[in-house]
Amino acid sequence: MKLRTAPQRINQSLLHGIRWLPQLVALQGWWLLYTLPLVTSVAATRALIEVLILLRSNDQQEATCGQLFRQRIRHLRKRKSDWFFSGLMGLLVIDSLVLGRIQLPIFQVLSAGLLVAFVLCALVLFYQTMAGWQTGGTFPQLWVSFYLFGKQPKKVLGHVLWTFCFAFALVLFGPVYLLVLGMSGWVLGNLYIYQK
Secondary structure (H helix, E strand, O other): OOOOOHHHHHHHHHHHHHHHHHHHHHHHHHHHHHHOOHHHHHHHHHHHHHHHHHHHHOOOOOOOHHHHHHHHHHHHOOOHHHHHHHHHHHHHHHHHHHHHHOOOHHHHHHHHHHHHHHHHHHHHHHHHHHHHHHOOOOOOOHHHHHHHHHOOHHHHHHHHHHHHHHHHHHHHHOHHHHHHHHHHHHHHHHHHHHOO
16 A cells, blocks of 8 residues: 655645636636525525535536536525525624724724624534535524534634635635635535534
């Protein structure tokens, strides 16, 4: 048995990332298109998570990622409870942006707190979708998702660190990268952490 050296692992990881890049860009485009009406942002995020699960589990998919995304979004848009959650997450972002424009320190702290609440809501949404995927499509109640999210503190720390490092890297390279790879790259990284 031949041991792989560090350069070989780095090369394989780099090639794996390059292979995923076009799919992530295409999925990010579909996600952006379906999140324009704010009431479907949670359904679009759930569809993105489920399509990435399908693509990760079977690399030789017959359908393109766009076809898979449209199929999943048609099924997920019917959930009325997701409309409320979409509105809540949209309000968190809007309030954070408005408070961030006010130059007083207390408003800056409130703005940062709202962004942290948004990230935690997104992670709970991720765990709720993953639990629904494992149970065959029925999503558990929101409080069950909070329990699943907090049950493994090391993974929670990994998800939060991934979120902040990924956002920092994308903002550092420029807002175009955030637009092109933002949510799809974030979800793919969280899938790797979740399945470890």
